[in-house]
Amino acid sequence: xxxxxxxxxxxxxxxxxxxxxxxxxxxxxxxxxxxxxxxxxxxxxxxxxxxxxxxxxxxxxxxxxxxxxxxxxxxxxxxxxxxxxxxxxxxxxxxxxxxxxxxxxxxxxxxxxxxxx
Numbered sequence: 001x002x003x004x005x006x007x008x009x010x011x012x013x014x015x016x017x018x019x020x021x022x023x024x025x026x027x028x029x030x031x032x033x034x035x036x037x038x039x040x041x042x043x044x045x046x047x048x049x050x051x052x053x054x055x056x057x058x059x060x061x062x063x064x065x066x067x068x069x070x071x072x073x074x075x076x077x078x079x080x081x082x083x084x085x086x087x088x089x090x091x092x093x094x095x096x097x098x099x100x101x102x103x104x105x106x107x108x109x110x111x112x113x114x115x116x117x
Contacts, residue, residue: 036077046084053078 001009003025011021032042032050041051057073081089 044082046082048082048085049080051078051080052076 007018007022007025010016010025011018014021016024035042036050036052039052041049043049053076055074055076058071060069060071061067062069087093
């Protein structure tokens with residue numbers, strides 16, 4: 001699902017225009033980016049959390065030459081799935097009500113493992 005499809009789905013679910021849903025999604029992204037960049041954390045209980053982390057400096061190796069390369073410490077974003085999201089993915093449910101998600105393509109019948117000669 002790309003951004004425009006996400007906006008359309010949010011608009012339909014919430015009963016608002018695509019423009020309003022897009023504005024809300026953009027505002028959400030801006031708030032999360034601003035908070036995490038400042039060292040904070042954003043939590044949507046049960047669904048997801050975003051936090052700031054620092055990856056330590058390390059020594060890596062050039063895969064072609066084997067020469068050591070110093071990789072400096074850098075800021076990163078840690079995204080952690082919550083229990084409700086993990087459960088929805090594990091159960092295959094798409095909606096909060098637990099309705100099963102529609103498969104992307106019909107399942108193919110199993111082919112025989114070996115020819116029966």
